[in-house]
Amino acid sequence: MAHEQHQQLLKTLHECMEACNHCFDACLEEEDVKMMAECIRLDRECADMCAYLEQAITRNSPFVKELAGVCAAICEACGNECQKHNHVHCQKCAEACFECAMACKAAA
Template sequence: MAHEQYADLLKVLHECMTECNHCFDACLKEDDVKMMAECIRLDRECADICGYLEQAISRNSPFVGQLAQVCAQICEACGNECKKHDHEHCQRCAEACFKCAEACKNIA
């Protein structure tokens, strides 16, 4: 499949990557950074896999399905962690992660 056929997924991946990067940065500025450690770690993992899957789609990688499956798992883990925290940035991130996980599952 050409990357044009993944246009909606590319948009969702980019939004998730952006929210995770924002959450990562905002979590580092929280008073209790230690409490946010798992959130920060998963934000980084999620942003990285979303960015990588974006690139893989754009170059028509034969591994898009497998990468999408891994991306869905990481997005779900990040979303589950973020939703534990009341910070607005965490809640927005969780929403983006769950949306991205669902989109990835649809092509995995």
């Protein structure tokens, strides 16, 4: 079954989605929100795509490879932005994004 083959990818996508949404929420509470604007934007992009790909894998979508390719690009962009910021939520998010980008590339 697709969702068993991809068990590790599913876990990585889920952790990335959680990290991005937590970062989105935390960025909106920061003192300097303006500095976090691009981070907020990319957190949403990345969380939504990871959540989408989780669903696609578990329903055995015929398009997992194509979606994983796009997801890898989005994770990488989000990780690159997040790692510029010293907040713990950004550093954790960057780490989750880069791990997820690698896992998605392997599946693409």
